[in-house]
Amino acid sequence: MKPSAGPGPYRRGVRFLRRRWPVVLRLVLWSVLETGQTFLTGYALAHALDDGFLDGDEAVGLGWLGAAALGVLIAAYGTGQVYRAVADLVEPMRDSLVRQVVGRGLREADGAAVSRLTQQVEIARDTFAGLVMVSRSFVFTAAGALIGLFSLDPLLLLVVAPPLVAGIVLFVATLRPLARRQEEFLVADEELAGQLGVVCPGLRDVAAAGAEQGVAEDLDRGVASEYAAAGALARWGILRTVALATGGQLPLVLLLATGPWLLDNGVTPGALVGALAYVTQALLPALHNLVHGLGTSGSRLAIVLRRLTWDPPETAEGSQVSQVSQVPEASQGESPAPALHLSSLTFAYGPHAEPVLNDLGLTLARGEHLAVVGPSGIGKSTMAGIVAGLLEPDTGDVRVDGLPVRGAGAVGRRVLIPQEAYVFTGTLRDNLSYLRADPVPEREMLAAAEAIGLAPLVERLGGLDAEAAPDELSAGERQLIALTRAYLSYAPLAILDEATCHLDPVAESRAERAFAARPGGTLVVIAHRISSARRADRVLVMDGAHALCGRHDELLARSPLYRDLNGAGEWGSHPSLALRDPYRVDPVPRPGLPGDRGHVVAHRAVGQMEAVRDLGDRRAAGGE
Incomplete structure (x- = not known):
């Protein structure tokens, strides 16, 4: 069965957020409160230097630093409220996925429903919560930092904004191909694990059937497929690193390189230090979290949601270990050789x-x-x-x-x-x-x-x-x-x-x-x-x-x-007293019985053997 037609995971996510707009609005408002801390990170530092310490007025400088500290406390309260809003957003998604998984398992007797319910749903919930936090943090952190740069001096925004936007555009352009490569790698890894799960318990059968070469070739193809998928994923991962360097490291280099020119064109020393604080303490960490969080967790969430809400694609023929033919060569007559x-x-x-x-x-x-x-x-x-x-x-x-x-x-x-x-x-x-x-x-x-x-x-x-x-x-x-x-x-x-x-x-x-x-x-x-x-x-x-x-x-x-x-009477790999006999009797040698050779006596629980005379015929054992 092919995947059922319907919107992709990203559209599903947008639809989910739109239906819960009150929670989203509450999340935005508390995030704005957090933005104040980001704004004060550079703005208060710049004025503490220009209007305070560099101007000889320590009280003013300490006042601005106190304002920045107060912003941290207010932002901490806002962060607590943000987590509450995220919980109100994530738990309904988890409940919806649980209902879909349970319903699908009941309708189709889906053997993988337990794995989806106990593991994949939790992966989806945790990953979705992480993505909301990372994406929200980057958006509001970037907004606070860019507003702060513009407030200090528009020239600072002209230096920082272009490489930041270029890095974000490059990162967004790699999201979909990176998600596809990651899914290809996961599919290849699952197929190889499935092959190994079939082959390893049956190694003796494989050797007995003389199928070592065919099975090895199948496994080689699986390993090669996973290796190729891993290579493609790594190559796209390089672009993600380039995007991070462009959007996060390049603005810092440009600020240092253009520092003399900026100072010659009216930018104050405090404003330049504030701009460096915005880049190093706000933009770079936020972009780093976005690239690694959204780039990896976002792809994983898309894959897990697709598997939870869509029917799995039909396994292609030949993806499993090839069956072994035991048909002998046609003989032209009865061979005189012994069997x-x-x-x-x-x-x-x-x-x-x-x-x-x-x-x-x-x-x-x-x-x-x-x-x-x-x-x-x-x-x-x-x-x-x-x-x-x-x-x-x-x-x-x-x-x-x-x-x-x-x-x-x-x-x-x-x-x-x-x-x-x-x-x-x-x-x-x-x-x-x-x-x-x-x-x-x-x-x-x-x-x-x-x-x-x-x-x-x-x-x-x-x-x-x-x-x-x-x-x-x-x-x-x-x-x-x-x-x-x-x-x-x-x-x-x-x-x-x-x-x-x-x-x-x-x-x-x-x-x-x-x-x-x-x-x-x-x-x-x-x-x-x-x-x-x-x-x-x-x-x-x-x-x-x-x-x-x-x-x-x-x-x-x-x-x-x-x-x-x-x-x-019986031998082999089972001990004589193994309580596996379907008739609930075992051969038990007992002292005093003629020959002491495996007389059969009934038993109840383990270790509670009946005496010989308690058998159904009520006769003492007179022989074998």
């Missing part, structure tokens, strides 16, 4: 560390289902990362469909689903089709959701075009979305690295069976429960020094570790 081949694989985290994997070899045929089991930290996820191309082995070779795992076209040959599933803000359809370059037919998408077990969530959210907010989804729901996304990809090799750890056993079984049944698909599961191993065609048992691969019944006879793992 996955690991040869003498060795990997260590550092040159002096013990190898996590040591001379590991493995071959998987097409369509085979492998479960990888072992104690936590033994190297299962490391192997998955190497197979997915995230890590490079120290020695050995990894091939998928007979081709290097990190070579050309490797992106389309394997997909990794990690434990922490990645879901981005957008529709379910966008999330599920992320790994497909071609449009995914809705029937195929719904069938995949049904196969994985995502269909209830799709129905609950309101269909495939419903928004999927990651922070509103449970960990299990995010895993189901990531699993369905991978299921829809064309990658023949799927690697589930504890990708179902947040699902209950029934949902986990359904998802794994769906992947195993994919036509031509090969599945590697880093198992979280022993049931995953029992469903697999083969099981790889990793124990550090050795690794065994075989069928479930074979390994029960050959591997003591596998027998122990079968008794444990």
Whole structure:
């Protein structure tokens, strides 16, 4: 949606001030009282010198200085009243913005409404108050100083006024271009931050998809865009400095340079000192505050008001991180190469560390289902990362469909689903089709959701075009979305690295069976429960020094570790007493129970475990 047609922020501001003319009038009247101090800054000093101290009459000189001091006290009272008037002007603007933001959030379910309400509205209020104070101060300070210069001697006004007007004109001419450059910089900065917000949490997915180069190019373009915007903003900022030097510093230089000529043409020494006081104590500080306040805060206020009161422009296509295609190259026939081949694989985290994997070899045929089991930290996820191309082995070779795992076209040959599933803000359809370059037919998408077990969530959210907010989804729901996304990809090799750890056993079984049944698909599961191993065609048992691969019944006879793992029932990254089980039961080894091996007992609150005989069957545990 394009920005709605309507007046710009400056016209809106003028209209707002016109509707509140009584407050504006009160602000002007109290500001006039402040102007008296500015007028007396140079006028009283000039007469104190000419009519008092230089004329030998100290009483007159002190009298004029006393008048200047009295002007300061009166101006201080006026300043207090000015702040009251500014508050009466600013708070209605804030209330109006709050009403617009709340109304827009309710009408459009605007997800950014909270940020606008809590941060951007306050920025607008504070910035508007600062602009009113700075602009008002400059106008009345300049008026008081120029009137004072004319009262002392018109020649002084001829020296000071031209460079002051030139500086103001130059500054006003840069306001609109400077505001545009500042908005371009903010937009570029926000787009880059948005890209980083998408990429950083999904670095593992980016590496698994082999999309490092494409993502890096997108980020490079974002950095270059922000750099160019910052450069343009800095160049226009130089003109702002020139305007300040012209309007504030040049009058001082001209007064000093033309001082002898002014004295020769009737300007008194006191008047010249008074003129210097006007420039240094009134005009220069006021112009400095105007340039820096209006030049920066004014642009920021215009941008914030535009975002608060207008609909945001539609994000251009391609502004986000480009989606990664997982479509493999078209094959002319079934390749005789195995789906996955690991040869003498060795990997260590550092040159002096013990190898996590040591001379590991493995071959998987097409369509085979492998479960990888072992104690936590033994190297299962490391192997998955190497197979997915995230890590490079120290020695050995990894091939998928007979081709290097990190070579050309490797992106389309394997997909990794990690434990922490990645879901981005957008529709379910966008999330599920992320790994497909071609449009995914809705029937195929719904069938995949049904196969994985995502269909209830799709129905609950309101269909495939419903928004999927990651922070509103449970960990299990995010895993189901990531699993369905991978299921829809064309990658023949799927690697589930504890990708179902947040699902209950029934949902986990359904998802794994769906992947195993994919036509031509090969599945590697880093198992979280022993049931995953029992469903697999083969099981790889990793124990550090050795690794065994075989069928479930074979390994029960050959591997003591596998027998122990079968008794444990569940392992992985969650501790045995993590109270996350949806059935509110946990495996708890207790002294006195036969075998002490993971008996399941019910629990109430944390730390309040029931005794075994309190289970539903009311029988003492006689065995596993």
